[in-house]
Amino acid sequence: MPDEQGHPEPAEMELGKVLSALADPLRRLVVRELAAGPDGEARTCSSFALPVSKATVTHHFRTLREAGLICQVDRGNSRKATLRRADIEQRFPGLLALLVAEGARGDSQA
Amino acid sequence: MPDEQGHPEPAEMELGKVLSALADPLRRLVVRELAAGPDGEARTCSSFALPVSKATVTHHFRTLREAGLICQVDRGNSRKATLRRADIEQRFPGLLALLVAEGARGDSQA
DNA sequence: GGCCAGGTATGATGCAAGTCGTACCTGGGA
DNA sequence: TCCCAGGTACGACTTGCATCATACCTGGCC
Numbered sequence: 001m002p003d004e005q006g007h008p009e010p011a012e013m014e015l016g017k018v019l020s021a022l023a024d025p026l027r028r029l030v031v032r033e034l035a036a037g038p039d040g041e042a043r044t045c046s047s048f049a050l051p052v053s054k055a056t057v058t059h060h061f062r063t064l065r066e067a068g069l070i071c072q073v074d075r076g077n078s079r080k081a082t083l084r085r086a087d088i089e090q091r092f093p094g095l096l097a098l099l100v101a102e103g104a105r106g107d108s109q110a
Numbered sequence: 111m112p113d114e115q116g117h118p119e120p121a122e123m124e125l126g127k128v129l130s131a132l133a134d135p136l137r138r139l140v141v142r143e144l145a146a147g148p149d150g151e152a153r154t155c156s157s158f159a160l161p162v163s164k165a166t167v168t169h170h171f172r173t174l175r176e177a178g179l180i181c182q183v184d185r186g187n188s189r190k191a192t193l194r195r196a197d198i199e200q201r202f203p204g205l206l207a208l209l210v211a212e213g214a215r216g217d218s219q220a
Numbered sequence: 221g222g223c224c225a226g227g228t229a230t231g232a233t234g235c236a237a238g239t240c241g242t243a244c245c246t247g248g249g250a
Numbered sequence: 251t252c253c254c255a256g257g258t259a260c261g262a263c264t265t266g267c268a269t270c271a272t273a274c275c276t277g278g279c280c
Contacts (some may be wrong), residue, residue, distance in 0.1 A: 015212045016135055023130040024238080045257065056239055063237095077247045078256055081142025099261055102125045134268080158228065166269055168228055187277045188226055 006066050010087040013068040018092065021067035022099070026050055027060050031069055032103045034083035036097045044071070108110035116176050120197040123178040128202065131177035132209070136160055137170050141179055143208045144193035152183070152190035 022028050028046055034041065045057050052060075061081060064070045069088060070081045088096055119123075131203050132138050135196045140158055144151065163168075171191060179198060180191045198206055 007180060015208065016133065016138070019129050020133040023126065023133045025126055026238095027128075028126070044197060044256075052238085053240055053250075054257070055241075055259085062258095079164075079258095092208050098125065100203050102241095136268090154226075162268085163270055164227070165229085165271080169268075172228095190229095 007071055008066070008068040009100045013087070013091050015066045015092070018069065018095070019071060021063050024060065026052065027064055028099060028102070030064065030081075031096070032058070032099045034070070034081070035064070035085070035100050036093065036103065039085055040082060042075075042082045044078050044080060078099070080108075114153070117181055118176070118178040120178070120201045123197070124200050125202070126178045128179065131173050131179060133193065134173075136162065137174055138209060138212070140170070140191075141193065141206070142172065142213045144180070144191070145195070145206045145210050149193060149195055152192045154188050154190060157194075162190065172201070 030051075034042065034043070034046065037043075046054075046059050048057075050057050050060070061070065061072065064081075065072050068091075069084060070086050072079055072081050083096075085096065111130075132141065139160075143158065144153070147153075155171050156165075160167050160170070171180065171182065178201075179194060181194050182189055182191050188197050193206075195206065
Protein backbone atom coordinates (compact mmCIF):
# COMPACT_ATOMS: atom_id res chain seq x y z
CA MET A 1 0.00 0.00 0.00
CA PRO A 2 1.78 3.03 -1.30
CA ASP A 3 0.00 5.98 0.13
CA GLU A 4 -3.53 6.88 0.97
CA GLN A 5 -5.94 4.58 2.48
CA GLY A 6 -7.07 4.87 6.02
CA HIS A 7 -7.56 8.58 5.54
CA PRO A 8 -11.21 9.12 6.48
CA GLU A 9 -13.12 11.94 4.88
CA PRO A 10 -14.12 14.84 7.10
CA ALA A 11 -17.70 13.57 7.37
CA GLU A 12 -16.43 10.15 8.36
CA MET A 13 -14.37 11.37 11.27
CA GLU A 14 -15.65 10.09 14.59
CA LEU A 15 -15.34 12.17 17.70
CA GLY A 16 -14.66 9.06 19.76
CA LYS A 17 -11.69 8.06 17.66
CA VAL A 18 -10.36 11.60 17.57
CA LEU A 19 -10.58 11.96 21.34
CA SER A 20 -9.02 8.54 21.87
CA ALA A 21 -6.19 9.46 19.56
CA LEU A 22 -5.70 12.73 21.38
CA ALA A 23 -5.81 11.06 24.77
CA ASP A 24 -2.20 9.96 24.33
CA PRO A 25 0.36 12.63 25.29
CA LEU A 26 2.78 11.61 22.54
CA ARG A 27 0.16 11.91 19.85
CA ARG A 28 -1.03 15.17 21.33
CA LEU A 29 2.53 16.46 21.15
CA VAL A 30 2.74 15.60 17.47
CA VAL A 31 -0.53 17.31 16.61
CA ARG A 32 0.37 20.31 18.73
CA GLU A 33 3.70 20.78 17.00
CA LEU A 34 2.08 20.43 13.63
CA ALA A 35 -0.65 22.87 14.61
CA ALA A 36 1.89 25.35 15.93
CA GLY A 37 3.82 25.24 12.67
CA PRO A 38 2.84 26.74 9.33
CA ASP A 39 -0.18 25.34 7.53
CA GLY A 40 0.63 22.49 5.17
CA GLU A 41 3.96 21.80 6.79
CA ALA A 42 5.16 18.28 6.01
CA ARG A 43 7.37 16.53 8.50
CA THR A 44 8.80 13.05 8.75
CA CYS A 45 7.87 10.81 11.65
CA SER A 46 11.42 10.84 12.93
CA SER A 47 11.63 14.62 13.00
CA PHE A 48 9.60 14.66 16.21
CA ALA A 49 12.20 12.69 18.13
CA LEU A 50 9.65 10.83 20.18
CA PRO A 51 11.20 8.91 23.08
CA VAL A 52 9.92 5.56 21.85
CA SER A 53 11.01 2.92 19.36
CA LYS A 54 10.46 3.16 15.63
CA ALA A 55 7.69 0.56 15.73
CA THR A 56 5.82 2.56 18.34
CA VAL A 57 6.19 5.75 16.34
CA THR A 58 4.65 4.01 13.36
CA HIS A 59 1.79 2.86 15.58
CA HIS A 60 1.08 6.39 16.85
CA PHE A 61 1.13 7.89 13.39
CA ARG A 62 -1.18 5.19 12.14
CA THR A 63 -3.61 6.02 14.95
CA LEU A 64 -3.51 9.71 14.09
CA ARG A 65 -4.01 8.96 10.42
CA GLU A 66 -6.96 6.62 11.00
CA ALA A 67 -8.59 9.19 13.25
CA GLY A 68 -8.32 11.64 10.38
CA LEU A 69 -5.99 14.08 12.09
CA ILE A 70 -3.00 13.77 9.80
CA CYS A 71 -2.32 12.87 6.20
CA GLN A 72 0.68 10.77 5.31
CA VAL A 73 2.15 10.88 1.84
CA ASP A 74 4.85 8.61 0.54
CA ARG A 75 7.77 10.62 -0.67
CA GLY A 76 10.20 8.10 -1.98
CA ASN A 77 12.52 7.02 0.75
CA SER A 78 10.63 8.75 3.49
CA ARG A 79 7.03 9.58 4.37
CA LYS A 80 5.79 13.04 5.16
CA ALA A 81 2.97 13.79 7.56
CA THR A 82 0.81 16.89 7.34
CA LEU A 83 -1.89 18.14 9.64
CA ARG A 84 -5.38 18.08 8.12
CA ARG A 85 -6.00 21.48 9.55
CA ALA A 86 -8.95 22.59 7.42
CA ASP A 87 -10.75 19.27 7.73
CA ILE A 88 -10.35 19.20 11.49
CA GLU A 89 -11.40 22.80 11.85
CA GLN A 90 -14.47 22.22 9.75
CA ARG A 91 -15.51 19.07 11.55
CA PHE A 92 -14.41 19.93 15.09
CA PRO A 93 -14.04 23.70 15.28
CA GLY A 94 -11.88 24.88 18.13
CA LEU A 95 -10.29 21.52 18.77
CA LEU A 96 -6.83 22.41 17.54
CA ALA A 97 -6.89 25.60 19.57
CA LEU A 98 -7.32 23.55 22.72
CA LEU A 99 -4.22 21.53 21.93
CA VAL A 100 -2.15 24.57 21.10
CA ALA A 101 -3.35 26.22 24.29
CA GLU A 102 -2.11 23.23 26.25
CA GLY A 103 1.35 23.79 24.89
CA ALA A 104 1.18 27.49 25.68
CA ARG A 105 0.59 26.74 29.35
CA GLY A 106 2.88 24.85 31.66
CA ASP A 107 3.03 22.23 28.93
CA SER A 108 5.14 19.68 30.76
CA GLN A 109 5.57 16.07 30.00
CA ALA A 110 5.83 14.99 26.44
CA MET B 111 -18.44 23.00 49.65
CA PRO B 112 -17.82 20.72 52.55
CA ASP B 113 -17.75 17.43 50.73
CA GLU B 114 -15.74 17.79 47.56
CA GLN B 115 -12.53 16.00 47.25
CA GLY B 116 -11.43 14.99 43.83
CA HIS B 117 -12.90 18.12 42.28
CA PRO B 118 -9.93 19.84 40.63
CA GLU B 119 -10.00 23.60 40.24
CA PRO B 120 -10.28 24.97 36.71
CA ALA B 121 -6.58 25.74 36.57
CA GLU B 122 -5.79 22.20 37.70
CA MET B 123 -7.72 20.52 34.95
CA GLU B 124 -5.49 18.56 32.62
CA LEU B 125 -6.33 18.24 28.97
CA GLY B 126 -5.05 14.69 28.95
CA LYS B 127 -7.40 13.59 31.69
CA VAL B 128 -10.31 15.43 30.13
CA LEU B 129 -9.73 13.83 26.74
CA SER B 130 -9.29 10.41 28.29
CA ALA B 131 -12.52 10.84 30.20
CA LEU B 132 -14.28 11.93 27.05
CA ALA B 133 -12.84 9.04 25.05
CA ASP B 134 -15.45 6.72 26.54
CA PRO B 135 -18.82 6.81 24.75
CA LEU B 136 -20.81 6.32 27.95
CA ARG B 137 -19.11 9.23 29.66
CA ARG B 138 -19.49 11.33 26.56
CA LEU B 139 -23.18 10.53 26.60
CA VAL B 140 -23.49 11.73 30.18
CA VAL B 141 -21.69 15.00 29.51
CA ARG B 142 -23.65 15.54 26.33
CA GLU B 143 -26.99 15.09 28.07
CA LEU B 144 -25.92 17.40 30.84
CA ALA B 145 -24.68 19.94 28.33
CA ALA B 146 -27.90 19.72 26.35
CA GLY B 147 -29.96 20.35 29.48
CA PRO B 148 -30.37 23.62 31.37
CA ASP B 149 -27.35 25.08 33.12
CA GLY B 150 -26.94 23.93 36.70
CA GLU B 151 -29.19 20.94 36.22
CA ALA B 152 -28.56 18.32 38.89
CA ARG B 153 -29.20 14.70 38.04
CA THR B 154 -28.61 11.44 39.84
CA CYS B 155 -26.29 8.85 38.39
CA SER B 156 -29.16 6.46 37.87
CA SER B 157 -31.22 8.96 35.92
CA PHE B 158 -29.06 8.34 32.87
CA ALA B 159 -30.05 4.68 32.65
CA LEU B 160 -26.64 3.59 31.46
CA PRO B 161 -26.59 -0.01 30.24
CA VAL B 162 -23.98 -1.08 32.80
CA SER B 163 -23.94 -2.18 36.41
CA LYS B 164 -24.09 0.21 39.37
CA ALA B 165 -20.43 -0.28 40.14
CA THR B 166 -19.49 0.68 36.60
CA VAL B 167 -21.68 3.74 36.75
CA THR B 168 -19.88 4.83 39.90
CA HIS B 169 -16.56 4.30 38.15
CA HIS B 170 -17.55 6.47 35.18
CA PHE B 171 -18.85 9.28 37.35
CA ARG B 172 -15.69 9.19 39.40
CA THR B 173 -13.65 9.53 36.24
CA LEU B 174 -15.72 12.49 35.09
CA ARG B 175 -15.44 14.11 38.49
CA GLU B 176 -11.68 13.66 38.74
CA ALA B 177 -11.24 15.10 35.28
CA GLY B 178 -13.12 18.16 36.48
CA LEU B 179 -16.07 17.81 34.14
CA ILE B 180 -18.80 17.27 36.69
CA CYS B 181 -19.42 18.17 40.30
CA GLN B 182 -21.02 15.66 42.61
CA VAL B 183 -22.82 16.81 45.72
CA ASP B 184 -24.13 14.56 48.44
CA ARG B 185 -27.78 15.16 48.87
CA GLY B 186 -28.81 12.88 51.64
CA ASN B 187 -29.79 9.55 50.31
CA SER B 188 -28.69 10.27 46.81
CA ARG B 189 -25.95 12.18 45.03
CA LYS B 190 -26.55 14.78 42.39
CA ALA B 191 -24.19 15.48 39.53
CA THR B 192 -23.96 18.84 37.78
CA LEU B 193 -21.95 19.86 34.75
CA ARG B 194 -19.18 22.33 35.54
CA ARG B 195 -20.16 24.26 32.49
CA ALA B 196 -18.53 27.59 33.25
CA ASP B 197 -15.28 26.03 34.41
CA ILE B 198 -15.03 23.85 31.33
CA GLU B 199 -15.90 26.69 29.02
CA GLN B 200 -13.29 28.91 30.61
CA ARG B 201 -10.56 26.31 30.55
CA PHE B 202 -11.42 24.52 27.30
CA PRO B 203 -13.59 26.86 25.27
CA GLY B 204 -15.62 25.14 22.59
CA LEU B 205 -15.17 21.67 24.01
CA LEU B 206 -18.75 21.20 25.12
CA ALA B 207 -20.00 22.41 21.76
CA LEU B 208 -18.13 19.57 20.10
CA LEU B 209 -19.87 17.02 22.29
CA VAL B 210 -23.28 18.53 21.74
CA ALA B 211 -22.61 18.60 18.01
CA GLU B 212 -21.84 14.89 18.10
CA GLY B 213 -25.30 14.27 19.52
CA ALA B 214 -26.88 16.41 16.83
CA ARG B 215 -25.41 14.18 14.14
CA GLY B 216 -25.87 10.46 13.73
CA ASP B 217 -25.42 10.15 17.45
CA SER B 218 -25.95 6.79 19.12
CA GLN B 219 -23.10 5.80 21.26
CA ALA B 220 -21.02 2.88 20.10
C1' DG C 221 -37.24 -1.03 64.11
C1' DG C 222 -36.89 -3.31 59.47
C1' DC C 223 -36.49 -2.83 54.74
C1' DC C 224 -35.26 -1.09 50.39
C1' DA C 225 -33.11 2.07 46.94
C1' DG C 226 -29.09 4.77 45.63
C1' DG C 227 -23.99 4.71 45.79
C1' DT C 228 -19.52 3.21 47.12
C1' DA C 229 -15.50 -0.14 47.94
C1' DT C 230 -13.17 -4.13 46.82
C1' DG C 231 -11.40 -7.67 44.23
C1' DA C 232 -11.39 -10.35 39.86
C1' DT C 233 -11.64 -10.81 34.86
C1' DG C 234 -11.20 -9.95 29.88
C1' DC C 235 -9.82 -7.06 26.36
C1' DA C 236 -7.72 -3.11 24.29
C1' DA C 237 -3.71 -0.22 24.02
C1' DG C 238 1.25 1.11 24.40
C1' DT C 239 5.52 -0.75 24.14
C1' DC C 240 9.31 -3.37 22.30
C1' DG C 241 12.51 -6.48 19.27
C1' DT C 242 13.19 -8.31 15.07
C1' DA C 243 12.63 -9.01 10.34
C1' DC C 244 11.67 -6.85 6.15
C1' DC C 245 11.15 -3.45 2.34
C1' DT C 246 12.42 0.73 -0.11
C1' DG C 247 15.32 4.34 -2.00
C1' DG C 248 19.60 7.13 -1.85
C1' DG C 249 24.49 7.48 -1.50
C1' DA C 250 29.34 5.87 -1.26
C1' DT D 251 27.34 -2.70 -6.13
C1' DC D 252 26.73 -2.84 -1.10
C1' DC D 253 25.13 -0.66 2.77
C1' DC D 254 22.49 2.35 5.59
C1' DA D 255 18.52 5.21 7.10
C1' DG D 256 13.53 5.81 7.31
C1' DG D 257 9.27 3.15 7.81
C1' DT D 258 6.35 -0.81 8.06
C1' DA D 259 4.70 -5.58 9.52
C1' DC D 260 4.37 -9.02 12.82
C1' DG D 261 4.47 -11.18 17.21
C1' DA D 262 4.89 -10.86 22.18
C1' DC D 263 4.56 -8.71 26.57
C1' DT D 264 2.53 -5.58 30.08
C1' DT D 265 -0.19 -2.29 31.74
C1' DG D 266 -4.50 0.01 32.03
C1' DC D 267 -9.35 0.19 31.64
C1' DA D 268 -14.23 -1.15 31.42
C1' DT D 269 -16.83 -4.45 33.30
C1' DC D 270 -18.94 -7.35 36.75
C1' DA D 271 -20.49 -9.65 41.36
C1' DT D 272 -20.51 -9.13 45.95
C1' DA D 273 -20.53 -6.87 50.24
C1' DC D 274 -21.22 -2.73 52.59
C1' DC D 275 -22.93 1.95 54.02
C1' DT D 276 -26.41 5.62 54.25
C1' DG D 277 -30.82 7.79 54.54
C1' DG D 278 -35.81 7.66 53.68
C1' DC D 279 -40.05 5.27 54.45
C1' DC D 280 -43.53 2.08 56.27
